[in-house]
Amino acid sequence: MKISDILKQFKNIRPDAEYAEKSKRAVLATPQESFAREKGWKFILRGQGVMVLLHSLETGAALVLAGFFILLATGSFSGNKYLAPVQYSVIDPNGLHAEAQAIDIQIQLANLDYSVVASTSESTSAMTAGNIKASARALTIKGTGTASNPTSTAVGDASTTAPVALSVDQALQALSQ
């Protein structure tokens, strides 16, 4: 007997009629999967692989958000590091300090040419009995050596001393003393 003939006999295989009827009724009584209940992108992207991927992304996003809020709650997270427009990492404090040290700040005292004479004459002309203390202070700058007791000598000196022109260097020296 040929194999092909045997295989053709397999076509006589029939399922049990009672089983077939029961199975049919059971199948048709089962509700179909409803895609109408799905919304938005879930309805559009209803492929199995895509759905699995989306569920994974949702889970991942939830975990990331949870971790972020835990960090915020514990206070060990600083948003400035990521949100500040200027990144602190590019600023070198040591470099800045060295640069500040290197700046040559030179105050041109030579240009400071003001006349003590003018100020002295002004103070003399404006001197009154009640203005003796101010005059004494000016004499102290002149270096009379009586700074410890300005009031006692001021009166006499003020009446005898003529206006003196001081150079800037002298004024600074007097101030330093």
Next chain:
Amino acid sequence: MLDGEVKLVQSAVGGDSSAFGVLYDHYHAMIYRFVVIKVGRREEAEDITHQVFLSAWQKVKTYKQQGHPFSSWLYQIARNQVIDHYRAKKNDISLEKADPESFAMAVDHDADIAKKMQLETVRAAVARLKPDYQDVIILRFVEDMSLKETGAALKKSEGAVKLAQHRAIRELKEILADESSAEFQSLSIFSDEDF
């Protein structure tokens, strides 16, 4: 292909259970044969076939007409169900556990013991082929499907089906030649005219 199948399928996709019932009546025996030849046990074949149609009914809304018969889609579901079945029962299935009497009874109630043994031996030999070769043998020689229909059901080109058929026949002959039973000696297994 069933007359008016396209309209029936459209109705079924729209949720018409009576239309799907007509498709069920037409294709149920075909799918059952496909499954029972592969698994060998009637009860398991019934369960798997039920699952095939249940799955088809539940997912019929995703079916898209591509010019192939509806049976192509059902065969694809059936193939996947059989694969799942073997995967689930990997350590439990063996050819020895198949019930030859049960299978032969399904084929021919009045056959004598020798014929029943012959039927079961050929079925067992088919079941030992690779799944792709099993599919080709069943669709081409049991269901008498054309190369084009077989290709549509198996998602292969006609050339690929031809090649698979050639190899499946060769392997089937080798399997049957290894058998030493007297029943096989009476089979003209080495003749190309068989197929």
